Amino acid sequence: MILQEAFTLANGVSIPKLGLGTWRVPDADAARTVRDAIKIGYRHIDTAQAYENERGVGEGLRASGVPRDQLFVTTKLAAECKTYAEATQLIDRSLRTLGLAHIDLMLVHSPQPWAEFREGEHFFEGNLEAWRALEHAYEAGKLRAIGVSNFEREDLDNLIDNGSVAPMVNQILAHVGNTPFDLIDYARSKGILVEAYSPVAHGALLNNEDVVGLAEKYGVGVAQLGIRYCLQLGLLPLPKTSNAEHMKTNAALDFLISDADMEALRKTSGATDYGAASAFPVFAKKRQIDNAGQED
Incomplete structure (x- = not known):
């Protein structure tokens, strides 16, 4: 069962192969x-400071009755935070808000602040400042692992070449029809595990007739096919849902996609209509939203 399987990070920490994303889950519902x-x-829960639901996530963890050492919790440093002092404060704030003695994985949410996402500036110095804060929190035992999100090759190299600890994870947008193979291969060559958020493309895969047909061939749902695709690429998918039945279905992955069908899925291309999510920086080149940092 996939929920009982795990990857091993570069520092030896075990991380469950399937996680639950919580983007756009209100704090009251978290x-x-x-x-x-x-x-x-599920034993792997992914949140972020930008989601404004860390309090609810922490409450849910405690209410579950499952021992803390059996749970893996990820959160992310706000994309706008590019100084050591602020990053240090925000790390401690996440610990307090989640109500945890330690966080299993903390990521720099984006190399750019959302208002300047992918506009040319890489904020190398600011990212090193934030990274040093994560390194020190890691060394202090506040964080069991550290990594990044939405980082491109040059952003990764900045931390690898100038930091004292290399990123252990890069969490990126990856799904059928939008899989950045070069970045994935490069990260893997550096010992970095790649996590895939939006593995079902915010439901956009449901509108792809080829993907729908292939899911029918395997007798599974489109979401299941999209998640299995990511797993067979060696990625760690983070499907987001607040629906318990969908959670169960998303974890029902006891099938394998054939090599031929995987190759067909790898070659799937074409514009993806992300619907309402198209307004967010990782799905569009220009920021069009008022609520800063809401991504995943």
């Missing part, structure tokens, strides 16, 4: 969502 997921068998 405790129930997390509690439901853990009851189903």
Whole structure:
């Protein structure tokens, strides 16, 4: 069962192969969502400072009754934070808000602040400042592992070449029809595990007739096919849902996609209509939203 399987990070820490994303889950609903997921068998929960639901996530973790050492919790440093002092403060704030003695994995959410996402500036110095704060929190035992999100090759190299600890994870947008193979291969060559957020493309895969047909061939749902695709690429998928039945279905992955069908999925291309999510920086080149940092 996939919920019982794990990857091993470069520092030897075990991380469950399937996680639950919590983007756009309101804080008031987060405790129930997390509690439901853990009851189903999930042990990996992904949140972020930008999601403004760390309090609820922490409440759900405690209410689950599952021992803390059996749970893996990820959060992310706000994308706008590019100084050592602020990053140090925000790390401690996440610990307090989550109500945890330690966080299993903390990521720099983006190399650029959301208002300047992918506009040319890489903020190398600011990212090193934030990274040093993560390194020190890691060395102090506050964080069991550290990594990044939405980082491109040059952003990774900046930390690898100038930091004292290399990133252990890069969490990126990856799904059928939008899989950055070069970046994935490069990260892997550096010992970095790649996590895939939006593995179902915010439901956009449901509108792809080829993907729908292939899912029918295997007798599974499109979401299951998209998640299995990521797993067979060696990625760690983070499907987001607050629906308990969908959580169960997303984890029902006891099938394998054939090599031929994987190759067909790898070659799937074409514009992806992300619907309402198209307004967010990782899905569009220009920022069009008012609520800063809401991504995943």
